[in-house]
Amino acid sequence: QMCIRDRMKAIIAAAAISLMGAAQVFAEGIEIRRSGNTPSVMGNAANFSGHAVVSPLLPPNESTRANLGQVDFTPGARTAWHTHPAGQLLIVTAGKGWVQEEGKTRQEIAPGDVVWIPATVRHWHGATSTSPMSHLAMTYMVDGKNVDWQEPVSYTHLTLPTICSV
Secondary structure, eight states: OOOOOHHHHHHHHHHHHHHHHHHHHHTTTOOOOOOTTOOEEEOOOEEEEEEEEEEEEEOOBBBBOOEEEEEOOOOTTTOOEEEOOOEEEEEEEEOOEEEEEESSEEEEOOOEEEEEEEEOEEEEEEEEEOOEEEEEEEEBBBBBBOOEEEEOOHHHHHHEEEEOOO
């Protein structure tokens, strides 16, 4: 039968071994992706209405399932309805935009706002009709996929009342 001191030693040893293994997995070093090294692309017309430019910033790799990009929308540009298998994080960097979850009221978003969209929540986002909007978008890969694109947003969703951010 182990005494308490021996149990504590065993727990500490197990934790240390665990940390050493984790350090080897994440010991790849710092990666800097220089601005402008990855070309921006026009948002696919099947997935965006209006003019949207997508600038990939960080692709998923061995140590993260995250995919990061900047999306710049001109006034009135927006995504189609879509979902994400592991959710999406938006950080608004410029302008004014809208985000809407299916069945709920459209909400205004502005610089500094952080929006978390849980996995499989059907939604759209984009610029207001009078202002451009830019955001960073982080999605997470599941089985090699980070988004399920659906149909374009109808005009009726754009004319509904808006809940303004504070």
